[in-house]
Amino acid sequence: MSGWSQALSGFGAGKGESATISGNRALQIEEPLLFEQDAAGRCGVDLPEPPAVSDRLGGLGRKGPIGLPGLSEPQVVRHYTRLSQKNYSIDTGLYPLGSCTMKHNPRLNEKMARLPGFADVHPLQPQSTVQGAIELIDLLAHWLKTLTGMPAVAMSPAAGAHGELCGMMCIRAALDARGESRRRVLVPESAHGTNPATAAACGFTVDPIPADARGRVDLAAMKAKLGPDVAALMLTNPNTCGLFEGEIVEIARAVHEAGAYFYCDGANFNAIVGRVRPADLGIDCMHINLHKTFSTPHGGGGPGSGPVVLAESLARFAPLPWVVHDENGFRLIEEAEGPAAESLGRLKGNHGQMGMFVRALSYMMSHGSDGLRQVSSDAVLSANYLLAALQDELTPAFPGPSMHEVLFDDRFLKDTGVTTLDFAKALIDEGYHPMTMYFPLVVHGALLMEPTETESKDSLDRFIAVVRGLAQRAKAGTAEAFHEAPRFTPRRRLDETAAARKPILRWRPGEREKVAAE
Amino acid sequence: MTVKYTEDHEWVRLEGDVAVVGITDYAQTQLGDVVYVELPAVGWKVEKGKEAATVESVKAASEVFAPLTGEVVAVNDELSGEPGQVNSDPMGKGWFLKIRLADPKDFDGLMDEAAYRAFVEGLG
Amino acid sequence: MRYLPLTDADRQEMLATIGVSSVESLFRDVPPAALLARPVDLPKAQGELEVERALSRIAAKNVSAGSVPNFVGCGVYRHHVPASVDHLIQRGEFLTSYTPYQPEVSQGTLQVLFEFQTQVSLLTGMEVANASLYDGATACAEAVMMANRVSRRSKAILSGGLHPHYREVTETHSRFAGFSVAAQGPDVMGTEDLIPLIDAETSCVVVQNPGFFGHVRDWTALGEACHAAGALLIVVVTEVVSLGAVEPPGAMGADIVAAEGQSVGNALNFGGPHVGLFATRDRYVRQMPGRLAGQTVDAEGRRGWVLTLSTREQHIRREKATSNICTNSGLCALAFSIHMALLGEAGFTRLAALNHAKAVELADRLGKVPGVEVLNRSFFNEFTLRLSKPAAPVVEDLAKAGVLAGVPASRFYPGLADLLLVAATETVTEEDISTFAEKLEEILR
Structure with a gap:
């Protein structure tokens, strides 16, 4: 076969009347895998010839090739540019994923995190040479403690779920110190999956508690489950239905009277930042997703950062390292000794997600205490505006007011033949990322929308018009069109069953031909 | 041949003192496309009402509880390559495991077909 | 405030649509005593110039490496790190996208993860790798917990050549998750023999190559001893560049590789964020922690990618998940993958x-x-x-x-x-x- 006739063999040439020869669709350009662009010896980096030395690898030098493909820099730049264009992002448009807080990511924060004094500093340099880095951790800790009203914060957790782990380990450590072997943890059915997974990872058993008809914790049912074997309650507030747990003070009192601790999942802190200090609600610990409330970018799935604020009763168990400040400057305590003698130990390598700390602090300083208050106001206002504008066309799961996100169920789609999934996929064709679907589990066919405070009113109005229009179309009996959606994306609906039945989790030479032949 | 059922939507067919176990057509419909079945090792002891296997669709994982107490004497290895048989032929090629019953009389305590059908209808 | 698009006129209109007179009334479910009447005691909003000046002053107190x-x-x-790496990871479509749960609008990130998984598999000499974990130390702890699930045992032997942070993170998990750790003292000379320590209770042996003190060792015999006893060999790699010169763990019989990927594509960042690499054998894939991207086809039969085998994960399996991890190190994995693509x-x-x-x-x-x-x-x-x-x-x-x-x-x-x-x-x-x-x-x- 000649080169030019082979050249398109790796491409997904389209079918039907809109098919092109290349499979490309104008700005949507097909892009083969890196491994399909290999030419032996080609390289995108120029490195000097290594000086001739006799090797000291102890006879364990690599014996065979690795199998990495060779590409030049222009090919690599084009590869990732084309791939990026197949992603939706906040920079592209409104991203109403409930409980994910997809807000604008200011670029100042990126610039600050790349200052050599932060990015090009080694965690194991002598502490005398990294005083600014430790000071920055201490300063961010001060902001977090002030905003939450809590006396202490553990800075090292790497993400929200890691923060949960940290908080629940602190609770286990406190119980152990009290000589108590309480092992049952109460978790509402509406909780994010990380809550029960975390409790189990800390050696606890999970006992679900039901929601009441108003979408809140059923206080009576919760109280009935309290007992001498209950270690903690894990509660998200505002909860995953977008509602404030109005009885939270009573809940906290009941939990404490039973001798248990109150873990608050702070994933939804964006709704109350600057307006409510969680300490005033009676919580014992709470993680804060810096990649949600404080706008460090989600990056297609991380990295995040999940500092955990702690009450006095849990503070002494906080993981290593600790930051202390005395007349000699800032210092990291890296061993369980001195004031950190009761620390539960280390949770990750080094000192936490410094790159995320810089971004979050840059965000906080930009907003200030007044701006952060406006953040939660506008986030809540925007969510309630969606609720008000959609409530006659969609079916709200619970009456308002909502906090920063609003939950609908699928009653409005009853007998239309359109499912929540179809509705979400149709939204993609309209140029929007779908809302969170089928979560929380406490309502049928959930659609959870979180607009955040960084959308203009025009943007919200356009989104509302589209959602209303889609709901009207669904009710008008056009289910078939919904089942076909999305039609304008780089790929149509993908076969997840096939992916899971016969997993192909990496490229292998010849894999493509093998699959094609089957 | 007598087939009986459990409230966890398993069917059980007795062959001598060995019970063949699978999930019902109702269960496979509820699960959707089955992508994976995790089966116990032959020789394991299973206890009535305790987890004996796991069946997974793309978005859910469900435990399959042992309908009766006994020892696993065979499992359907074909399901690892063809989990879709649970959907296409749940009462036949989609069987899960065979249990040598500790007490074959336990079988009599399960629901017959009419009772199971009424049970499913009651679920709405 | 430069990041907030709503004007006061917008706010009034929106309140009117909602049918309330003020934002305060939207917070009416909050106990009144907990509502702050005024901003907390922190500095007020600042412009870019002021924030940049203040943070630069703090950064200047550090000696950059x-x-x-x-x-x-x-x-x-x-x-x-080549200049194009940092440029590409700052493309908004990578930087400001969420976890690729909606595959039709996330094919870019998903293909990146599939390529990343392939690169990590090739480098480590293993069959399959996940889409990253937080860092090498947490990957090590996850590897031990996975070995416990696979072997149905609960004693891990940790080499004295293992990075102390990795050992400490694993020990922290052991105390809460209920498994035991036999950690060896520092192996300064790289001469320790772990084979005699393996017994019928051992779920895994964890070694590092090159070790914390720098020694390069052949772990083949240890791997054979592990397998003979029904235990797993976990090999940790803290300097992933070594895999370009040294025999990979897969060639020494490793069952799980837990590595730190920071060296490729990522800055020092005072220790984070970094990127945990995690690879294993095909037969253990359903016990793996973390996300996995997999290949499939779309409704028109074209090749595409999705997140797959999700039933292992917390959002489906909840308290029975293989790990509680959700957010991982996606953008750091992207940087790793781009740098590795340039190097070849x-x-x-x-x-x-x-x-x-x-x-x-x-x-x-x-x-x-x-x-x-x-x-x-x-x-x-x-x-x-x-x-x-x-x-x-x-x-x-x-x-x-x-x-x-x-x-x-x-x-x-x-x-x-x-x-x-x-x-x-x-x-x-x-x-x-x-x-x-x-x-x-x-x-x-």
């Missing part, structure tokens, strides 16, 4: 050879300094020195003299006062080596 001769390693390595086979192996050659030159030069003994017979780009004086004050003195000399072992093991770990990457120059050797000689004199 690139500004001086730098030999600090111990699991975090300063390598040159030729570039990556040359980079590894360069690192090794620099380290050999450094060892030869420092070994001639009176009062210095190089302890390693084998190493990749990092090795251990025994000094005639306690290492910590020597390192402090060298920092004052403008050299970041490495890490005193006493930072992890107070008893090992005279040991210094030094690393050399491709960023080290001949002048750097001479400066280090000369100043060290002055201080030890």
Whole structure:
């Protein structure tokens, strides 16, 4: 076969009347895998010839090739540019994923995190040479403690779920110190999956508690489950239905009277930042997703950062390292000794997600205490505006007011033949990322929308018009069109069953031909 | 041949003192496309009402509880390559495991077909 | 406020649509006593210029590793990252997208993850890799917990050549998750024999290659002993560039590889964010923690990618999940993957050879300094020195003299006062080596 006739063999040439020869669709350009662009010896980096030395690898030098493909820099730049264009992002448009807080990511924060004094500093340099880095951790800790009203914060957790782990380990450590072997943890059915997974990872058993008809914790049912074997309650507030747990003070009192601790999942802190200090609600610990409330970018799935604020009763168990400040400057305590003698130990390598700390602090300083208050106001206002504008066309799961996100169920789609999934996929064709679907589990066919405070009113109005229009179309009996959606994306609906039945989790030479032949 | 059922939507067919176990057509419909079945090792002891296997669709994982107490004497290895048989032929090629019953009389305590059908209808 | 698009007029209109007079009434479910009447006691909003000035002032208090001769390693390595890497990861479609749960609008991130998984599998010599974990230390703890699930046992043996942070994170998990850890004391000379410690209770043995003190070892016999006893061999790699020169863990019989990927594509960042690499054998894939991207086809039969085998994960399996991890290190994995794509086979192996050659030159030069003994017979780009004086004050003195000399072992093991770990990457120059050797000689004199 000649080169030019082979050249398109790796491409997904389209079918039907809109098919092109290349499979490309104008700005949507097909892009083969890196491994399909290999030419032996080609390289995108120029490195000097290594000086001739006799090797000291102890006879364990690599014996065979690795199998990495060779590409030049222009090919690599084009590869990732084309791939990026197949992603939706906040920079592209409104991203109403409930409980994910997809807000604008200011670029100042990126610039600050790349200052050599932060990015090009080694965690194991002598502490005398990294005083600014430790000071920055201490300063961010001060902001977090002030905003939450809590006396202490553990800075090292790497993400929200890691923060949960940290908080629940602190609770286990406190119980152990009290000589108590309480092992049952109460978790509402509406909780994010990380809550029960975390409790189990800390050696606890999970006992679900039901929601009441108003979408809140059923206080009576919760109280009935309290007992001498209950270690903690894990509660998200505002909860995953977008509602404030109005009885939270009573809940906290009941939990404490039973001798248990109150873990608050702070994933939804964006709704109350600057307006409510969680300490005033009676919580014992709470993680804060810096990649949600404080706008460090989600990056297609991380990295995040999940500092955990702690009450006095849990503070002494906080993981290593600790930051202390005395007349000699800032210092990291890296061993369980001195004031950190009761620390539960280390949770990750080094000192936490410094790159995320810089971004979050840059965000906080930009907003200030007044701006952060406006953040939660506008986030809540925007969510309630969606609720008000959609409530006659969609079916709200619970009456308002909502906090920063609003939950609908699928009653409005009853007998239309359109499912929540179809509705979400149709939204993609309209140029929007779908809302969170089928979560929380406490309502049928959930659609959870979180607009955040960084959308203009025009943007919200356009989104509302589209959602209303889609709901009207669904009710008008056009289910078939919904089942076909999305039609304008780089790929149509993908076969997840096939992916899971016969997993192909990496490229292998010849894999493509093998699959094609089957 | 007598087939009986459990409230966890398993069917059980007795062959001598060995019970063949699978999930019902109702269960496979509820699960959707089955992508994976995790089966116990032959020789394991299973206890009535305790987890004996796991069946997974793309978005859910469900435990399959042992309908009766006994020892696993065979499992359907074909399901690892063809989990879709649970959907296409749940009462036949989609069987899960065979249990040598500790007490074959336990079988009599399960629901017959009419009772199971009424049970499913009651679920709405 | 520059990030908030709503005007006061917008807000009034929106309140009118909602049918309330003020935002306060939307907070009416909050207990009144908990509502703050005024902003908390923190500085007010600032413009870009002011924030940049304030943060730059803090940054200036640090000595950046690139500004001086730098030999600090111990699991975090300063390598040159090509300019295009940082440019590409800042494309908004990568930077500001969420986890690719909606595959039709996330094919870019999903293909990246599929390519990343392939690269990690190839480098480690393993069959399958996940889409990343937080860092190497948490990957190590996850590997041990996975080995416990696979073997249905609960005792892990940790080598004295394992990075102390990795050991400590694993120990922390062991206390809460209820498994036991037999951690060995520091293996300074790289001579420990773990085979006699393996018994019928052992779920896994965890070793590091090259080890914390720099030794390169062949773990094949250990792997065979593990397998004979029904245990798993976990190999940790803290300097992933070594895989361009050293036999990969997969070739030594590893069942799980837990590695730190920071060296490729990622800055030092004072220790985070970094990127945990995790690879294993196909037969264990359903016990793996973390996300996985997989290949499939779309409704028109075209190749595409999705997140798959999700029933292992917390959002479906809840308390029975293989791990509680949700957010991982997606953007750091992207940086790793781009840098690795630029390097390719030729570039990556040359980079590894360069690192090794620099380290050999450094060892030869420092070994001639009176009062210095190089302890390693084998190493990749990092090795251990025994000094005639306690290492910590020597390192402090060298920092004052403008050299970041490495890490005193006493930072992890107070008893090992005279040991210094030094690393050399491709960023080290001949002048750097001479400066280090000369100043060290002055201080030890």
